[in-house]
Amino acid sequence: MKSFHSFLGSLTLLLAAVLGTASTTADARRYDYCRNCGVVREVYRDRDQDRHLGAGTVIGAIAGAALGNQVGKGDGRKAATVAGAVAGGAIGHNVEKRNRGSRDVWRIEVEMDDGGHRSVTMSSNRESLRRGDRVQVRNGQAYLYR
Structure with a gap:
């Protein structure tokens, strides 16, 4: 009987370790793989004026x-x-x-997966980003996440 309880205790610990590791690994994989991803909340065109006169x-x-x-x-x-x-x-x-003079720029407001917000200013909206698109932010640019 003592060995049966020992076996159940070991089995319980093993299952808890496996389930805990799987959950932790899945969470880590999701955020490590795409910690710079989010959803576009706003896209608008703006005029960016060069103020560096001298x-x-x-x-x-x-x-x-x-x-x-x-x-x-x-x-x-x-x-x-x-x-x-x-x-x-x-x-x-x-x-x-x-x-x-001035130039047209695109401002993309992104709600990141980690809850933060990023504002990206790009010279063009070559991927035709729209509100609700899932994007990845890299090197100051927003790209459709595929």
């Missing part, structure tokens, strides 16, 4: 100062240099601003 202003100011320095003598030359720098900087700023 080089055009600097180059314009230098060119304007150089041209202004060619005019006059003494204090008049100094005033012309300053005026040339200011005018050149303003012109350079406007030229750069006009040339940089």
Whole structure:
């Protein structure tokens, strides 16, 4: 009788270990395999404006100062240099601003499997992602999960 109870105890422990391992392994496999997957909640097109202005202003100011320095003598030359720098900087700023402009981007809001949220900004929506699509997020891009 003692060996029967020992056998049942061992069998119970073995079953608990096998079932616990299988459950843990299945959970680990699911999250290890696709811990960066989720469902698209929002997709919208947006205008992304480049706000990094500066080089055009600097180059314009230098060119304007150089041209202004060619005019006059003494204090008049100094005033012309300053005026040339200011005018050149303003012109350079406007030229750069006009040339940089803005571009269309796609913003994809993803509810991740782990409960988190990710916002992905892409230059195109080449996979035609829509709300409800299952995606994988890799390298800052969202891809249909197949």
